[in-house]
Amino acid sequence: MITMAKHLLKKFAKLNGKKLSEGFFLLAVSLLIIPAVFLSDILLAKENGGVLILNSNESVKKYSQIQTVFKANFDGVTAETDIGSNWLDEKPVEKSIRDMNPDIIFSIGSKAYILASKIANNTKIIYSLGINWQRFAITEKTYVVASEVPPMTNVMMYRYFFPEIKTVGILYSKKHNKEWFSSVVADSEQVGIKIIGKAITKNKEVGNALNDLLSTVDAFWLISDPVVLSGMEYVKEIFTRCDAMKIPVFSYDHLFTNFGASFIISTDIDTMGKQAAKIAQYLQSNKDPVGKIQNPAGTYIAINTKKLEQYGIKLNIKALSSVNEFIE
Amino acid sequence: MLTLRKHSYLFFIKSSFFYLIVTFFLVLKPVCFGQTTINESKGIIYFYNPESNIDNYAALKTKFDKYLKKIGPYQFQPFNERTTFENMTRGRHNCVFILSSWYFKELKNSFSIQPILIGTLDGNSNQKKVLIAKNNISSLTMLKGCSIASSGSKEYTIKFLQSMLKEKNKEIAETLQILNVPKDIDALISVGFGLVQAALTTQCSIEMMADINNTLYKNLSILAMDENSLLPVVATPSAHDREATELLDIITNMDKTPDGKSNLQMLGVDGWKELDESDWDLLRK
Numbered sequence: 001m002i003t004m005a006k007h008l009l010k011k012f013a014k015l016n017g018k019k020l021s022e023g024f025f026l027l028a029v030s031l032l033i034i035p036a037v038f039l040s041d042i043l044l045a046k047e048n049g050g051v052l053i054l055n056s057n058e059s060v061k062k063y064s065q066i067q068t069v070f071k072a073n074f075d076g077v078t079a080e081t082d083i084g085s086n087w088l089d090e091k092p093v094e095k096s097i098r099d100m101n102p103d104i105i106f107s108i109g110s111k112a113y114i115l116a117s118k119i120a121n122n123t124k125i126i127y128s129l130g131i132n133w134q135r136f137a138i139t140e141k142t143y144v145v146a147s148e149v150p151p152m153t154n155v156m157m158y159r160y161f162f163p164e165i166k167t168v169g170i171l172y173s174k175k176h177n178k179e180w181f182s183s184v185v186a187d188s189e190q191v192g193i194k195i196i197g198k199a200i201t202k203n204k205e206v207g208n209a210l211n212d213l214l215s216t217v218d219a220f221w222l223i224s225d226p227v228v229l230s231g232m233e234y235v236k237e238i239f240t241r242c243d244a245m246k247i248p249v250f251s252y253d254h255l256f257t258n259f260g261a262s263f264i265i266s267t268d269i270d271t272m273g274k275q276a277a278k279i280a281q282y283l284q285s286n287k288d289p290v291g292k293i294q295n296p297a298g299t300y301i302a303i304n305t306k307k308l309e310q311y312g313i314k315l316n317i318k319a320l321s322s323v324n325e326f327i328e
Numbered sequence: 329m330l331t332l333r334k335h336s337y338l339f340f341i342k343s344s345f346f347y348l349i350v351t352f353f354l355v356l357k358p359v360c361f362g363q364t365t366i367n368e369s370k371g372i373i374y375f376y377n378p379e380s381n382i383d384n385y386a387a388l389k390t391k392f393d394k395y396l397k398k399i400g401p402y403q404f405q406p407f408n409e410r411t412t413f414e415n416m417t418r419g420r421h422n423c424v425f426i427l428s429s430w431y432f433k434e435l436k437n438s439f440s441i442q443p444i445l446i447g448t449l450d451g452n453s454n455q456k457k458v459l460i461a462k463n464n465i466s467s468l469t470m471l472k473g474c475s476i477a478s479s480g481s482k483e484y485t486i487k488f489l490q491s492m493l494k495e496k497n498k499e500i501a502e503t504l505q506i507l508n509v510p511k512d513i514d515a516l517i518s519v520g521f522g523l524v525q526a527a528l529t530t531q532c533s534i535e536m537m538a539d540i541n542n543t544l545y546k547n548l549s550i551l552a553m554d555e556n557s558l559l560p561v562v563a564t565p566s567a568h569d570r571e572a573t574e575l576l577d578i579i580t581n582m583d584k585t586p587d588g589k590s591n592l593q594m595l596g597v598d599g600w601k602e603l604d605e606s607d608w609d610l611l612r613k
Contacts, residue, residue: 153517159540160513191541268510275523278475278507290475290523297477297518298510318536320593322511324384326391 050078051280052102054116056109057084062269063108066129069273070106074280078102083111094119104283106276110136117142124283126276129269133293143283144293145275148224149252149265151180152187153299157265158219158250159191161303161319168250169217170197171209171238173227180223195221203230210241219313222251222261235259246311254302257327262311264302264327271298300324371571372423373579375406376413377560378481379428379488380512380596391591399578402571410483414439422571424579426595429558430484433611440566444576446607447559447597449532453607455559456531459492459552460516465525468497468551474525475505477515482506485528492554513537520544526551558610559597 051074058064071077079100081093097105097119105123107116110130117125120141127133128145138144158165168188172181181197188195196217198209206228214220220242222228229235239259242249248262256264275294282289304327308315373392385406392404407413410431417423418439425441432443446453465471478485485508489501507524509515515527516537531553538545562579564572582588583599592598603611 150521152521156517156540157513160536190543268514271507271509271514274508278505281505290525294523295521297507297523298514300510317590317593317598320590321380321596322513323387323594324510326387328390 049101049103051076051104051106051284052097052100053077053080054097054105054107054112055080055082055084056107056111058082059084060109063129065269066108066273066276069270070277070280073274073277076280076284077106083115090115104280106280126279126283128272128276138293142292143279143289145272145279146293146295147267147272148296149267149299150295151184152190153295154221154250154252154265155184155188155191155193155195157299157301158221158263159193160322161263161316162219162313163316164314165193165218167194167196167217167219169213169220169247170195170223171206171213171220171228172197172199172223172225173201174199175201176227177223177225200227203227203234206234206237210238214241214245214247217247219248219250219262222249222256224252248308248311248313257302257304260304260307261302261327262304262307262313266300266302267296268298268300268324272296302327370401370422371569371575372403372405372420373426373575374413374417374420374423375404375426375595376408376410376431377426377428377595378410378484379430379557380479384594388594391594395582395587395591396578400574402575402578410481421565421567422569423565424572424575425561425563426579427561427563428484429561429611430488432561432563433613436611441563442566443561443563443603443611445562445580445600446603447561447592447595448599448601449559449597451599453559453601454555455557457488457492457528457554457557458531458534458550459489459526459528460519460534460548461526461551462519462522463547463549465551466549468493468500471504471526471551472500473503473505475507475523476526476528477507477509477518477524478528479509479512479515480528482508488554489528492552497552516548517544519548556610556613558607560595561611562600 053067053070055063055067058067067080079102081097083090083093094115097115102123104126105116105120106126106128107113108129113125113127113130113136116123117137117139122141124141124143126143126145127136129147130136131147133144133146155168158168170181170184172178178199181199185195185197196213198213200206200209220238222238236259239249243260249256249260250263250265251261252264252266254264254266275297279289279294301323302325303323305315306328373396375388385408388406389404396402396404407416417425427435429446432441435441449455461471465474476485480488485506486501489504490498493501507518509518512529512533513536515529516533518524519527520541534545534548534550537548562576564576580600582592589598
């Protein structure tokens with residue numbers, strides 16, 4: 001609008017005496033148009049509503065993937081905004097969202113959620129693909145599709161794929177994962193797997209902790225712990241030591257494929273997108289979705305059969321139909 | 329007026345060299361890089377199974393192609409979309425189809441194909457399909473408008489539930505919100521964790537759940553069961569080439585090698601058998 005006004009004023013300034021009457025006419029029209037446009041903007045902002053997809057960065061593959069799946073499963077999307085391409089200045093993005101005043105924001109990634117919750121008054125927010133969603137304030141109007149595969153799903157998959165594995169070792173820091181570890185121990189008992197844990201306080205303790213742990217377990221579960229994974233040398237040490245003792249490493253991210261992980265369970269992004277779309281459908285029809293915080297319903301499984309064979313780990317051949325990727 | 333530009337002697341030498349190089353490549357390409365030309369696939373196995381959202385297409389293709397390559401110039405081509413499958417395979421004669429039995433029944437009137445083998449798992453060609461829910465949902469009517477997890481396609485899930493649920497319960501199928509998940513075990517876990525109220529799965533998967541997590545299994549109850557489903561079908565075009573016969577032979581013998589057997593397991597079967605009268609009856613229904 002400002003550009004439009006500037007443009008009109010420029011035109012007016014350029015006029016010569018002969019066309020002065022036309023100029024006055026132009027000015028009068030512009031004086032009428034500009035407030036009308038402002039007014040319509042305000043009115044539209046109040047009536048706009050709709051469903052906005054707010055993406056932290058569309059160039060991140062999983063972020064764009066979930067956006068595509070969401071749109072394929074929910075046809076009420078009215079606008080899409082990518083913060084990634086506006087990273088220098090979020091203010092215009094913020095303003096346009098305020099003007100739009102959406103009923104629902106599907107925020108992808110933490111950056112999008114922070115911005116959405118800053119703007120939201122009555123807007124309901126669906127939050128997905130944020131690392132550790134518990135870090136953020138979850139309000140009454142927030143609905144979460146968690147990114148982390150629940151520990152129970154992990155241990156059930158271990159049991160399903162490797163019926164002979166009875167003990168699994170975990171290295172963790174009490175500061176970050178004490179409660180999580182206790183819940184895993186209880187969950188694992190339910191599926192007949194014994195979890196043996198070793199708590200550390202500093203990354204330098206990784207080596208000694210592995211000495212104690214690896215001789216007592218059938219497999220090692222590498223979890224997302226900031227102390228254990230505080231440096232590349234510790235990650236390498238874990239994989240080297242496990243490999244030397246022919247102990248398979250189970251992990252949670254594809255990142256560990258090249259290090260030699262034998263079994264990786266991560267969240268299936270497409271299913272997360274479908275879950276978010278379902279929540280949006282419920283919210284749009286003023287119904288409550290099943291659970292405000294939803295665990296991911298689908299898993300993506302990658303397996304390194306060659307490594308497992310090397311280690312002499314027996315694999316349930318019937319579970320092969322559940323494998324998404326074979327690590328070669 | 330048309331004018332001709334005179335070219336120098338050097339130009340003719342350069343252009344002759346250029347044509348020589350192009351001709352050389354055209355002649356040698358099929359020999360040097362012949363995988364795609366001379367060794368072009370003679371026969372293809374087309375796979376489509378909407379009953380089970382086997383979303384590991386890349387893994388399936390890699391494993392099957394690797395297996396087939398050892399035998400001859402054959403290929404495996406999985407599909408995840410019905411229309412694409414039908415458009416791409418219609419009228420082909422040098423192929424064999426591996427299809428879900430439900431889909432075979434849908435297709436048999438519009439495609440000229442012949443069932444040859446039926447998949448088996450632990451010697452059984454039948455699979456019981458079950459609709460399960462948490463114990464707090466005691467009847468089908470309580471499911472109206474609820475969410476249901478299924479590893480099958482949306483089209484399959486709705487149509488199958490409509491045929492599975494009898495008379496007055498038939499309309500419930502249309503009210504269900506379907507959450508498509510990658511595998512059966514995901515569907516079961518989703519019910520167990522309360523992400524959805526019910527799941528369409530198989531008796532085999534429930535038995536697996538009873539084995540790996542009995543506590544979760546005890547919280548589930550069966551609301552409806554269909555005993556008339558068959559495992560995947562191997563079919564050929566009614567008029568087929570020699571390649572199709574060769575592929576049929578390869579598929580029949582897959583369960584005789586460890587590699588072949590593990591590939592079959594990726595399709596949810598461990599062997600094949602010829603169709604008997606009861607299988608024919610089920611496929612005709």
